[in-house]
Amino acid sequence: xxxxxxxxxxxxxxxDGPSLVIAGAGSGKTRVLTYKIMHLLNxxxxxxxxxxxxxxxxxxxxxxDRIMQxxxxxxxxxLWMGTFHSIFGRILRNEAEKIGFTPDFTIYDxxxxxxxxxxxxxxxxxxxxxxKTNLVLYKISEAKNNLIxxxxxxxxxxxxxxxxxxxxxxxxxxxxxxxxxxxxxNAMDFDDMLLYTNILFRDFPDVLxxxxxxxxxxxxxxxxxxxxxxxxxxxxxxxxxxxxxVVGDDAQSIYSFRGANIKNILNFQKTYPEGKIFKLExxxxxxxxxxxxANSLIEKNHNQHKKICFSENEDGEKITISQLFSxxxxxxxxxxxxxxxxxxxxxxxxYADIAILYRTNAQSRVLxxxxxxxxxxxxxxxxTSFYQRKEIKDALAYFRLTINHKDEEALxxxxxxxxxxxxxxxxxxxISCATNHNCNTWNIIENLEDFDLNISKKTKENLINFRELFxxxxxxxxxxxxxxxANNIIRSSGLKTETLRDNTQENISKRENLDELLKAIxxxxxxxxxxxxxQPFLSDFMQDVALLTDQDIEDEKSxxxxxxVTMMTIHASKGLEFDYVFIVGxxxxxxxxxxxxxxxxxxxxxxxxxxxxxxxxKGCAITYVKQRFRNGRMEFSNPSRFIQDIDSxxxxxxxxxSPISNLNSNxxxxxxxxxxxxxxxxxxxxxKKGEQCQELGEFAVGKRVKHTIFxxxxxxxxxxxGNDSHLRIQFDNVxxxxxLSKYAKLEVID
DNA sequence: TGACCGCGTCTTTTT
DNA sequence: GACGCGGTCA
Numbered sequence: 001x002x003x004x005x006x007x008x009x010x011x012x013x014x015x016d017g018p019s020l021v022i023a024g025a026g027s028g029k030t031r032v033l034t035y036k037i038m039h040l041l042n043x044x045x046x047x048x049x050x051x052x053x054x055x056x057x058x059x060x061x062x063x064x065d066r067i068m069q070x071x072x073x074x075x076x077x078x079l080w081m082g083t084f085h086s087i088f089g090r091i092l093r094n095e096a097e098k099i100g101f102t103p104d105f106t107i108y109d110x111x112x113x114x115x116x117x118x119x120x121x122x123x124x125x126x127x128x129x130x131x132k133t134n135l136v137l138y139k140i141s142e143a144k145n146n147l148i149x150x151x152x153x154x155x156x157x158x159x160x161x162x163x164x165x166x167x168x169x170x171x172x173x174x175x176x177x178x179x180x181x182x183x184x185x186n187a188m189d190f191d192d193m194l195l196y197t198n199i200l201f202r203d204f205p206d207v208l209x210x211x212x213x214x215x216x217x218x219x220x221x222x223x224x225x226x227x228x229x230x231x232x233x234x235x236x237x238x239x240x241x242x243x244x245x246v247v248g249d250d251a252q253s254i255y256s257f258r259g260a261n262i263k264n265i266l267n268f269q270k271t272y273p274e275g276k277i278f279k280l281e282x283x284x285x286x287x288x289x290x291x292x293x294a295n296s297l298i299e300k301n302h303n304q305h306k307k308i309c310f311s312e313n314e315d316g317e318k319i320t321i322s323q324l325f326s327x328x329x330x331x332x333x334x335x336x337x338x339x340x341x342x343x344x345x346x347x348x349x350x351y352a353d354i355a356i357l358y359r360t361n362a363q364s365r366v367l368x369x370x371x372x373x374x375x376x377x378x379x380x381x382x383x384t385s386f387y388q389r390k391e392i393k394d395a396l397a398y399f400r401l402t403i404n405h406k407d408e409e410a411l412x413x414x415x416x417x418x419x420x421x422x423x424x425x426x427x428x429x430x431i432s433c434a435t436n437h438n439c440n441t442w443n444i445i446e447n448l449e450d451f452d453l454n455i456s457k458k459t460k461e462n463l464i465n466f467r468e469l470f471x472x473x474x475x476x477x478x479x480x481x482x483x484x485x486a487n488n489i490i491r492s493s494g495l496k497t498e499t500l501r502d503n504t505q506e507n508i509s510k511r512e513n514l515d516e517l518l519k520a521i522x523x524x525x526x527x528x529x530x531x532x533x534x535q536p537f538l539s540d541f542m543q544d545v546a547l548l549t550d551q552d553i554e555d556e557k558s559x560x561x562x563x564x565v566t567m568m569t570i571h572a573s574k575g576l577e578f579d580y581v582f583i584v585g586x587x588x589x590x591x592x593x594x595x596x597x598x599x600x601x602x603x604x605x606x607x608x609x610x611x612x613x614x615x616x617x618k619g620c621a622i623t624y625v626k627q628r629f630r631n632g633r634m635e636f637s638n639p640s641r642f643i644q645d646i647d648s649x650x651x652x653x654x655x656x657x658s659p660i661s662n663l664n665s666n667x668x669x670x671x672x673x674x675x676x677x678x679x680x681x682x683x684x685x686x687x688k689k690g691e692q693c694q695e696l697g698e699f700a701v702g703k704r705v706k707h708t709i710f711x712x713x714x715x716x717x718x719x720x721x722g723n724d725s726h727l728r729i730q731f732d733n734v735x736x737x738x739x740l741s742k743y744a745k746l747e748v749i750d
Numbered sequence: 751t752g753a754c755c756g757c758g759t760c761t762t763t764t765t
Numbered sequence: 766g767a768c769g770c771g772g773t774c775a
Contacts, residue, residue: 608763
């Protein structure tokens with residue numbers, strides 16, 4: 001307790017009633033939470049009566065590790081500590097039968113949901129240009145977050161009239177069918193997990209009472225990110241004893257698109273009139289300059305709890321703001337800046353101390369390129385994560401279907417992967433037969449002989465083989481450990497064999513990914529073995545895997561090789577800190593995003609900028625560009641308004657950096673930079689536009705080149721278009737392609 | 751049935 | 766640029 005400051009100590013020690021801790025960025029929020037749990041344990045609360053909810057696995061793990069260090073593994077593991085989804089997933093599995101599921105229900109990720117919705121929209125013969133999956137999913141998700149079930153949606157005037165007005169009156173019916181579909185598949189999506197928890201508590205008061213009595217104290221991290229469903233769960237679980245402590249920072253509320261309601265934190269005292277509010281305003285993380293700059297930015301927002309964050313650290317360097325010509329220059333500038341920082345004489349800077357943050361995942365590509373060229377080690381979070389990869393999702397679908405035969409999404413996904421002669425037509429027959437008999441498609445396959453499907457003998461044989469595969473695997477489900485079974489399935493299904501057919505880059509990468517998956521399962525088995533003394537089954541692994549995020553996987557991977565620059569979206573960076581931070585792409589329509597129009601949206605974007613700034617401990621560099629390649633085309637842009645929002649006394653502006661002056665390094669050999677110079681300034685056009693030529697810049701007919709994706713090839717012809725050129729290249733593996741020299745990532749091989 | 755090609759559409763953030 | 770869809774053809 002001596003290591004806490006006054007504000008922190010008071011917040012930790014107050015346990016008599018509900019409290020809200022408003023914790024500014026870097027104010028020791030996790031510290032307060034862990035100490036509070038320690039304090040509760042010291043007061044004699046048994047660990048299994050403490051419920052601590054976080055939003056990410058990482059945050060939960062961090063807290064658990066810290067507590068473990070202080071009280072030991074045995075006590076720490078008895079705490080109810082985890083993400084909303086993992087904790088209530090656990091409760092839902094315990095109580096599954098009450099709400100019409102079995103304990104082995106599948107968790108659908110966004111892709112599964114979209115696929116399901118797509119087929120429902122098709123089945124209803126609706127126009128998919130009007131009923132776009134993304135839109136429909138968003139509407140359903142919004143409804144679920146507000147605890148509107150399919151049934152109440154149909155009766156809800158606000159929702160239905162809005163849909164009517166938007167010419168999408170059938171959303172209500174799609175929602176209804178989707179809900180039935182999920183239930184029949186024994187599956188829940190992310191939103192369902194919170195919705196069904198609420199339904200469980202509503203319809204089974206004895207269950208609610210049971211958990212109310214179980215949890216003597218409830219702590220919630222990142223309270224500003226809770227949605228209504230989460231709010232109500234907390235509210236109900238704490239209804240009798242009111243021993244609830246929520247921690248958050250309204251200035252860092254950035255998830256409204258996911259249903260987070262900033263009012264939960266702003267209106268805390270309406271929910272708990274007797275509640276106490278504590279503020280942690282001292283920032284331990286950043287320099288004075290960074291904290292002041294962030295304050296000056298967030299001041300421009302109106303909707304917030306007033307607080308005055310301050311730092312007692314050194315003044316620190318000013319934030320640099322640089323304008324670059326193009327996204328290409330930006331990435332180049334970032335890479336050279338990283339090298340400068342690493343080479344700093346007066347201070348030891350490691351790659352791991354540096355982060356590059358951006359608004360959208362698509363921005364990472366160019367940056368990666370520049371870092372790779374300079375041999376700067378980096379890791380990218382987000383984008384298509386490991387568990388989203390096709391081959392991985394296929395393997396997981398095999399596991400899912402083995403565990404839960406009703407999982408129709410999994411079935412549809414893999415019935416013909418790898419191709420085994422069960423195509424669209426057969427699948428349709430199976431599904432319509434299932435619909436007619438009001439059962440699952442698997443039931444039809446299981447009892448194939450009892451139905452007249454009008455399929456060929458060959459197809460029937462294929463189906464029987466497919467069935468046998470699963471029957472065999474299912475027998476082993478609770479007989480052999482997760483790793484062995486997973487390995488068996490990947491082999492017997494033909495997934496592995498498929499990748500061995502040839503050695504294209506694609507297949508090699510698929511093979512590696514499948515091995516990586518097996519490795520992950522192996523690691524899971526080992527930890528479980530250590531913790532519980534028994535080998536886990538595949539179903540244990542699958543319960544975990546659905547709730548893993550990209551961050552968890554990247555962190556796991558980088559354990560052995562931690563010294564890398566971090567690249568991620570600002571959203572993903574929340575809760576993290578780095579010595580030096582780049583914030584790139586500060587342009588109108590990108591950041592703030594062009595999707596954000598309303599005043600509320602803009603305030604959220606500004607909070608996002610606030611989050612980005614406050615990640616930095618020592619230094620921060622902001623960049624923006626005049627032209628950027630986006631959505632397959634060049635776009636011109638103006639500096640973001642957020643640049644103006646930062647008080648000028650905290651920043652140092654580098655004036656327009658022309659592409660040439662930016663290239664002050666002697667590294668001119670890099671192909672793309674060469675192109676860049678050629679295309680914009682230095683090329684002497686010796687032939688007319690649109691003409692075929694033998695040579696252009698470093699390119700010449702007959703020269704060998706290497707492309708990052710297509711591999712090696714030979715230039716067949718060059719057509720000069722003035723500002724750009726078409727290159728026809730015969731690639732060794734993928735054949736003839738026409739590429740734009742400006743954007744193709746080509747390297748000439750001498 | 752399955753491979754392949756060309757076209758149109760979409761890219762904001764994610765537990 | 767990436768991806769999904771629909772059409773075509775063997």
